[in-house]
Amino acid sequence: MKPPPFDYVVADSVEAAVALLGQSAGEAKIIAGGQSLVPMLNFRLLRPALLVDINAIAALSFVEDAGHEIRIGALTRHRQLETSPVIATHLPVIAEAMGHVAHLAIRNRGTIGGSLSHADPAAELPMLALLLDARLEIASGGGRRDVAAGDFFRGALSVALDDGELLTEIRIPKLPAATGWGFAEVARRHGDFALAAIATTLTVADGTAVDARIAMTGVADRPLRATVAERLLLGQAVTADLLERVAAVARESVTPGSDVHASADYRRHLVGVLVRRAMDEAWRRAQRGAA
Amino acid sequence: MTASRTITVTVNGRRYERTVEPRLLLADFLRHTLGLTGTHVGCEHGVCGACTVIVDGDSVRACLMFAVQLDGRTIETVEGLGGPGKLNALQEAFRAHHALQCGFCTPGMLMTATDLLRKRPLATDDEIRDGLSGNLCRCTGYEHIVKAIRAVVGPAPSGTAANAATDD
Numbered sequence: 001m002k003p004p005p006f007d008y009v010v011a012d013s014v015e016a017a018v019a020l021l022g023q024s025a026g027e028a029k030i031i032a033g034g035q036s037l038v039p040m041l042n043f044r045l046l047r048p049a050l051l052v053d054i055n056a057i058a059a060l061s062f063v064e065d066a067g068h069e070i071r072i073g074a075l076t077r078h079r080q081l082e083t084s085p086v087i088a089t090h091l092p093v094i095a096e097a098m099g100h101v102a103h104l105a106i107r108n109r110g111t112i113g114g115s116l117s118h119a120d121p122a123a124e125l126p127m128l129a130l131l132l133d134a135r136l137e138i139a140s141g142g143g144r145r146d147v148a149a150g151d152f153f154r155g156a157l158s159v160a161l162d163d164g165e166l167l168t169e170i171r172i173p174k175l176p177a178a179t180g181w182g183f184a185e186v187a188r189r190h191g192d193f194a195l196a197a198i199a200t201t202l203t204v205a206d207g208t209a210v211d212a213r214i215a216m217t218g219v220a221d222r223p224l225r226a227t228v229a230e231r232l233l234l235g236q237a238v239t240a241d242l243l244e245r246v247a248a249v250a251r252e253s254v255t256p257g258s259d260v261h262a263s264a265d266y267r268r269h270l271v272g273v274l275v276r277r278a279m280d281e282a283w284r285r286a287q288r289g290a291a
Numbered sequence: 292m293t294a295s296r297t298i299t300v301t302v303n304g305r306r307y308e309r310t311v312e313p314r315l316l317l318a319d320f321l322r323h324t325l326g327l328t329g330t331h332v333g334c335e336h337g338v339c340g341a342c343t344v345i346v347d348g349d350s351v352r353a354c355l356m357f358a359v360q361l362d363g364r365t366i367e368t369v370e371g372l373g374g375p376g377k378l379n380a381l382q383e384a385f386r387a388h389h390a391l392q393c394g395f396c397t398p399g400m401l402m403t404a405t406d407l408l409r410k411r412p413l414a415t416d417d418e419i420r421d422g423l424s425g426n427l428c429r430c431t432g433y434e435h436i437v438k439a440i441r442a443v444v445g446p447a448p449s450g451t452a453a454n455a456a457t458d459d
Contacts, residue, residue, distance in 0.1 A: 001335040001336070002316070002319070002335075003314040003316070004314065005293040005312070005313075005314055006293060006313055006314060007294065007313060008293075008296075008313035008357070008359050031360075034356060034357075035337060035352075035355055038316075038337070038354070038355040038356070038357075039336035039337050039355065041314075042316075042335050042336050042354070043336065051313065053360060055360065079349070099421075102425065103340070103424055103425020103426075104350055104403065104406065104407070104422055104425060105340065105343050105349075105350040105351050105352050105403065105406075105425055106337065106352065106355075106425065108349040108350060108351055109349075109351050109355065109356070189424075190421070190424045191424050191425055
């Protein structure tokens with residue numbers, strides 16, 4: 001199992017990287033952490049003519065508190081997200097989820113930009129980008145644009161990036177005060193891709209929910225928001241009965257596939273259980289934050 | 292055009308200059324180009340952990356990096372820990388606690404444990420198990436590997452030993 005031959009270039013700037021992509025007419029791939037790309041090369045699922053290595057672009061590796069939002073460079077490693085004080089303070093749901101992303105050696109290399117661009121339908125980071133209303137900055141030879149996470153994921157391993165484009169930065173709005181969060185996942189083994197995982201936020205004011213978000217992964221070809229279930233929570237105090245109804249609506253909203261790891265029915269069942277758990281966590285945290 | 296290029300790396304304190312094809316995996320570079328066969332190759336897609344080595348202080352899968360990416364970098368492999376007659380403390384603990392049987396996973400276990408011992412307090416056995424979760428062993432059932440690493444860290448603080456029997 002060895003990769004097919006390819007040429008290799010180190011890009012030392014975003015401009016150089018997108019210029020190389022632009023010249024290669026779809027025959028080039030970006031290599032960042034390589035933790036999904038290299039297995040695909042080893043299996044010969046991909047045969048790019050050129051690998052453009054962006055690991056030397058130090059300007060793409062940062063986590064920054066920019067006031068109203070957190071800015072994350074696309075080359076930021078999972079391990080940096082897991083241990084960043086800025087993430088722990090402002091986006092703790094990401095820090096929590098990172099413990100479920102593969103294993104130490106993978107997290108030492110894997111990057112947020114790589115995970116989002118690869119878009120495995122059972123990965124955690126695409127779900128979190130959707131949960132947190134992230135905006136993704138994309139560079140190309142023609143300039144820069146940004147796209148909402150909700151418009152970025154188009155299907156399994158398919159995102160809104162053209163051949164000449166490079167994801168450079170992820171911008172995540174800070175959550176309001178009195179916002180709780182939850183994360184719950186079931187995988188066959190610790191560190192495996194999720195059979196199903198749920199991430200939630202809940203913002204409360206005067207004892208009732210004013211904003212509720214539920215994001216799901218592992219149950220479709222891309223991450224999803226459970227929008228109908230989210231709306232059930234608005235204006236309500238969260239009770240066990242309400243959580244059951246929210247979980248049931250979320251469960252009925254998905255039509256997952258069956259595979260060797262889990263049946264569709266089991267995945268749908270997990271959605272109900274995990275939504276209830278993750279939203280209960282968010283409610284408890286929100287109340288502590290509001291107190 | 293897949294032109295080879297020349298890289299300089301430091302492996303276990305020794306500098307090597309070699310010319311490599313871009314597609315040469317780090318694991319194969321270590322084993323075939325440098326003759327350092329201590330690093331084992333299992334699954335070749337990042338799942339089993341047998342090829343784990345340390346690059347610039349961080350454990351990585353040697354099957355998921357290319358040698359050409361390592362120009363100027365510092366690599367530690369199992370050969371750097373110690374050898375016959377002069378095992379380091381971790382290797383000695385693996386020997387004393389029967390933490391290996393066939394030995395195939397052992398280089399990856401040792402390099403992962405080396406990274407963990409440097410970076411994490413490993414106060415509970417759960418923490419050790421979590422750290423090892425990316426390394427597969429088909430012989431030991433992991434119990435003796437956890438015990439070996441525990442022996443190097445020192446005893447778990449009282450009240451946490453019960454963690455030893457929890458699931459992984």
